[in-house]
Amino acid sequence: MDDSSLAKPPRMDAWVRLQKASTAVLDRVEAKLKADGYPPLSWYDVLLELRRADQKTLRPVEIEKRILLAQYNVSRLIDRLVAASFAEKLKAPNDGRGVVVRLTSHGEELLSSMWPAYEAAVKQEFSEKMTDADADDLMRVLGKVLP
Amino acid sequence: MDDSSLAKPPRMDAWVRLQKASTAVLDRVEAKLKADGYPPLSWYDVLLELRRADQKTLRPVEIEKRILLAQYNVSRLIDRLVAASFAEKLKAPNDGRGVVVRLTSHGEELLSSMWPAYEAAVKQEFSEKMTDADADDLMRVLGKVLP
DNA sequence: AATATATAAATGCAGCTGCATGAAAATACA
DNA sequence: TGTATTTTCATGCAGCTGCATTTATATATT
Numbered sequence: 001m002d003d004s005s006l007a008k009p010p011r012m013d014a015w016v017r018l019q020k021a022s023t024a025v026l027d028r029v030e031a032k033l034k035a036d037g038y039p040p041l042s043w044y045d046v047l048l049e050l051r052r053a054d055q056k057t058l059r060p061v062e063i064e065k066r067i068l069l070a071q072y073n074v075s076r077l078i079d080r081l082v083a084a085s086f087a088e089k090l091k092a093p094n095d096g097r098g099v100v101v102r103l104t105s106h107g108e109e110l111l112s113s114m115w116p117a118y119e120a121a122v123k124q125e126f127s128e129k130m131t132d133a134d135a136d137d138l139m140r141v142l143g144k145v146l147p
Numbered sequence: 148m149d150d151s152s153l154a155k156p157p158r159m160d161a162w163v164r165l166q167k168a169s170t171a172v173l174d175r176v177e178a179k180l181k182a183d184g185y186p187p188l189s190w191y192d193v194l195l196e197l198r199r200a201d202q203k204t205l206r207p208v209e210i211e212k213r214i215l216l217a218q219y220n221v222s223r224l225i226d227r228l229v230a231a232s233f234a235e236k237l238k239a240p241n242d243g244r245g246v247v248v249r250l251t252s253h254g255e256e257l258l259s260s261m262w263p264a265y266e267a268a269v270k271q272e273f274s275e276k277m278t279d280a281d282a283d284d285l286m287r288v289l290g291k292v293l294p
Numbered sequence: 295a296a297t298a299t300a301t302a303a304a305t306g307c308a309g310c311t312g313c314a315t316g317a318a319a320a321t322a323c324a
Numbered sequence: 325t326g327t328a329t330t331t332t333c334a335t336g337c338a339g340c341t342g343c344a345t346t347t348a349t350a351t352a353t354t
Contacts, residue, residue, distance in 0.1 A: 244347095
């Protein structure tokens with residue numbers, strides 16, 4: 001992913017490493033969760049946003065803004081969550097176009113039971129391998145490239 | 148992606164930021180390349196590995212090791228590259244099971260023409276937003292979590 | 295040598311994703 | 325008010341991905 005004709009492109013190297021490292025760690029974390037019978041992290045992300053939200057309820061368009069997913073993708077992910085009864089869809093008050101998505105108690109249970117497995121996987125594949133100062137460095141530098 | 152019950156989990160925050168930042172930047176880089184009519188970066192990655200390799204030729208299993216892709220995925224990506232005539236498949240010498248993949252001149256041309264667009268996109272979305280020292284920090288910390 | 299095991303690569307199927315588009319209601323505007 | 329525009333959400337289709345399995349050959353074991 002670099003060009004060997006360039007002598008010393010440390011930032012291009014950093015870009016390549018960013019992609020490789022984040023993918024590698026994510027793959028391994030997801031694999032552990034799946035091995036324990038848990039759904040993908042994208043499910044967890046949405047349910048967590050719902051739990052944080054007022055009334056444990058969000059409009060799909062709000063979910064779209066909070067997590068990094070395209071509109072049609074959010075729409076389908078919600079349908080899967082509803083099909084698994086981790087969330088429910090209700091008509092939005094004051095807006096005939098929209099719906100609201102609400103976390104169910106079954107969804108709260110998933111969040112609770114999944115968190116320890118998730119935390120352990122991230123610890124083992126990521127946190128354990130660095131210091132808090134390293135993490136601060138990551139936060140600082142990656143903060144510069146966020147949208 | 149964190150748990151609000153924990154007071155100060157800087158490394159969990161770093162993990163969340165790592166995922167968000169790398170996805171966000173990758174999405175934007177890929178979008179620019181696609182807008183210019185170029186294929187996905189995974190194509191570039193494979194072709195670049197071929198160009199670096201002896202005789203511009205690699206076994207699929209070697210490609211699999213160099214880039215982060217599953218076996219069946221490599222198999223299909225190679226087929227797409229061959230269909231687009233950026234690479235060609237030949238019978239492997241000394242191993243009746245396997246094939247070798249060789250970069251074509253058309254593939255070399257793609258690499259050459261794609262590189263400026265790729266570099267420019269990474270610069271704009273990533274490199275420009277940090278210093279070389281920042282990049283060194285990324286390299287150092289992310290090196291700790293690589294496989 | 296004969297058999298068992300391991301490795302290389304491809305593929306059918308189901309499910310997920312991107313793209314484009316559509317339907318319905320809200321908002322702007324004239 | 326009547327029409328145009330925007331916003332919200334869903335969906336048909338094509339292509340991509342993961343999983344499991346298959347085919348073929350190489351290597352190890354006896």
